[in-house]
Amino acid sequence: MAIVTIERKVLQKNDELAEQNRELFKKSGTFVINLVSSPGSGKTSILEKTLESLKGKVKVAVIEGDVQTDLDAQRVAKFGVPVVQIVTNGGCHLEAKLVQDALSNIELNGVNLLVIENVGNLVCPAGYDLGEAMKVVIASTTEGDDKPLKYPAMFRNASVLIINKIDLLPYVNCDLAELKKNALQINNNLTVFETSCTTSYGIKEWSEWLLAKT
Amino acid sequence: MAIVTIERKVLQKNDELAEQNRELFKKSGTFVINLVSSPGSGKTSILEKTLESLKGKVKVAVIEGDVQTDLDAQRVAKFGVPVVQIVTNGGCHLEAKLVQDALSNIELNGVNLLVIENVGNLVCPAGYDLGEAMKVVIASTTEGDDKPLKYPAMFRNASVLIINKIDLLPYVNCDLAELKKNALQINNNLTVFETSCTTSYGIKEWSEWLLAKT
Numbered sequence: 001m002a003i004v005t006i007e008r009k010v011l012q013k014n015d016e017l018a019e020q021n022r023e024l025f026k027k028s029g030t031f032v033i034n035l036v037s038s039p040g041s042g043k044t045s046i047l048e049k050t051l052e053s054l055k056g057k058v059k060v061a062v063i064e065g066d067v068q069t070d071l072d073a074q075r076v077a078k079f080g081v082p083v084v085q086i087v088t089n090g091g092c093h094l095e096a097k098l099v100q101d102a103l104s105n106i107e108l109n110g111v112n113l114l115v116i117e118n119v120g121n122l123v124c125p126a127g128y129d130l131g132e133a134m135k136v137v138i139a140s141t142t143e144g145d146d147k148p149l150k151y152p153a154m155f156r157n158a159s160v161l162i163i164n165k166i167d168l169l170p171y172v173n174c175d176l177a178e179l180k181k182n183a184l185q186i187n188n189n190l191t192v193f194e195t196s197c198t199t200s201y202g203i204k205e206w207s208e209w210l211l212a213k214t
Numbered sequence: 215m216a217i218v219t220i221e222r223k224v225l226q227k228n229d230e231l232a233e234q235n236r237e238l239f240k241k242s243g244t245f246v247i248n249l250v251s252s253p254g255s256g257k258t259s260i261l262e263k264t265l266e267s268l269k270g271k272v273k274v275a276v277i278e279g280d281v282q283t284d285l286d287a288q289r290v291a292k293f294g295v296p297v298v299q300i301v302t303n304g305g306c307h308l309e310a311k312l313v314q315d316a317l318s319n320i321e322l323n324g325v326n327l328l329v330i331e332n333v334g335n336l337v338c339p340a341g342y343d344l345g346e347a348m349k350v351v352i353a354s355t356t357e358g359d360d361k362p363l364k365y366p367a368m369f370r371n372a373s374v375l376i377i378n379k380i381d382l383l384p385y386v387n388c389d390l391a392e393l394k395k396n397a398l399q400i401n402n403n404l405t406v407f408e409t410s411c412t413t414s415y416g417i418k419e420w421s422e423w424l425l426a427k428t
Contacts, residue, residue: 038253039336039365040357067337068366090367092306092337120365121337122253123281123306142356142379142386143254150334151253152282153304165356171382172356173412198387 014128017096021103021131028108030061031214032116034094034130036154037138038147039120042164044072045197046138046206047115051079053207058112058214063102065094065119072117082106093124096131112214126153133213134159141165142172145179148186155186160193162206167196228342231310235317235345242322244275245428246330248308248344250368251352252361253334256378258286259411260352260420261329265293267421272326272428277316279308279333286331296320307338310345326428340367347427348373355379356386359393362400369400374407376420381410 025032035043047062054060062083064073073085084102086094099116108114116132118125126135137158139147142165148155155161161183169176176194183190193209195202239246249257261276268274276297278287287299298316300308313330322328330346332339340349351372353361356379362369369375375397383390390408397404407423409416 038334038357039361040252040354066364069360069363071360071364090337090341092335119337120252121306121335123304123333123335124338127304140254140356142354142382143252146283146285147253149283150280150285168356168382168385171385 014096017100018129018131021096021099024103024108025114025131025133028111030108030111030114032114032132033210034132034135035115035117035138036122036125036135036158037120038122038143041120041138041140041143042197043117043120043138044075046162046164046195047117048075048079049197049200049203050115050207050210051076051081053203054113054211055079057211059110060113060115061106061108061111063099063114063116065098065117067091067119088119092119092121093128094118094130095128099130113210122147122151122154126157136160136162138162138164139179139183141169141174141176141179143174145174145176145182148179148183152186155183155190158187159189159191161190162193162195164195164197166194166201167198228310231314232343232345235310235313238317238322239328239345239347242325244322244325244328246328246346247424248339248346248349249329249331249352250336250339250349250372251334252336252357255334255352255354255357256411257331257334257352258289260376260378260409261331262289262293263411263414263417264329264421264424265290265295267417268327268425269293271425273324274327274329275320275322275325277313277328277330279312279331281305281333302333306333306335307342308332308344309342313344327424336361336365336368340371350374350376352376352378353393353397355383355388355390355393357388359388359390359396362393362396366400369397369404372401373403373405375404377406377408379410380408380415381412
């Protein structure tokens with residue numbers, strides 16, 4: 001079996017703009033998370049559950065990133081929080097500049113928590129700092145237990161791992177202990193939560209942890 | 215709700231190299247498919263089932279694309295077919311040039327079917343022709359039924375849609391009819407298969423269809 005290896009250069013300049021965003025967030029006292037995962041892992045569902053859970057406790061705003069459609073922003077808008085949709089038109093990740101553009105449509109003062117939902121993509125968003133306090137990566141049990149090894153950059157750059165769709169474990173080929181072991185092998189500092197948006201399992205723990213951060 | 219829209223330029227030059235690959239495939243009489251999907255949709259599992267099903271009927275070779283690790287190539291190598299692993303080291307999609315490099319490690323003459331398994335990514339591989347006869351997109355039921363609308367380019371550029379993890383339908387929030395409707399709304403020419411790698415449902419239909427193409 002032959003192995004062909006190719007080096008890739010990481011894009012720059014983005015970090016500078018991310019720092020500007022970070023300054024803005026610091027001034028307004030806004031805690032910012034960057035939600036990342038494969039398509040269909042449950043980013044928007046986790047966000048809906050989180051908004052429900054934090055209702056009345058803290059002021060939240062949302063930036064939705066999608067390749068196409070504002071379906072997710074519509075789902076989020078139902079919770080009565082300010083939401084800005086970024087449509088990347090084929091672009092595979094959010095960049096700090098796009099977030100900066102979106103921020104011009106949000107009054108940050110008084111907002112305790114800003115959730116940025118990235119494009120569904122376990123590869124490209126890993127390298128792009130948006131100015132967030134932390135990346136939160138969602139991995140669902142249906143994707144199998146080898147994903148941290150196969151897409152290590154995202155797990156390396158995240159601070160939190162949410163293992164979602166815990167309710168489906170009996171039906172899928174995924175060893176939960178192995179998944180955690182693989183994730184912690186890539187990044188030993190990950191804080192891990194287990195959730196199900198169907199049964200609401202683990203949502204309280206995650207939401208309270210997040211609330212304590214704001 | 216504000217909407218910020220950004221235009222993206224599609225990368226070029228790749229198409230030229232893809233044409234060169236296509237010429238090579240034509241000369242050797244090799245039918246080539248480019249397997250694309252989100253991480254964890256079941257590309258490698260479908261491939262394993264296909265290899266099992268086509269064993270002794272046709273000569274197959276495989277090019278594996280991964281961001282990191284050769285886990286998938288190891289899985290495929292067990293079937294005794296020639297396999298080349300491309301490790302992109304963070305790169306989010308295969309390009310025609312990488313396939314060209316990989317081809318220098320494969321004797322194409324006599325190979326009836328070449329399967330290129332792309333990086334798990336529902337966005338970036340959509341724009342990159344590798345010289346394949348067709349893209350085969352896999353969408354799993356666990357990802358929900360809205361993915362064709364949210365990631366339209368991949369479904370637009372594919373010829374075949376395999377809806378995988380059909381066995382999990384009772385447990386997930388996915389309307390199969392809606393998923394098909396959304397996919398066909400984006401691309402009315404899609405040939406659709408329904409499969410489960412757990413129960414082997416639909417593998418025979420898919421494999422026989424593929425065999426007839428070689």
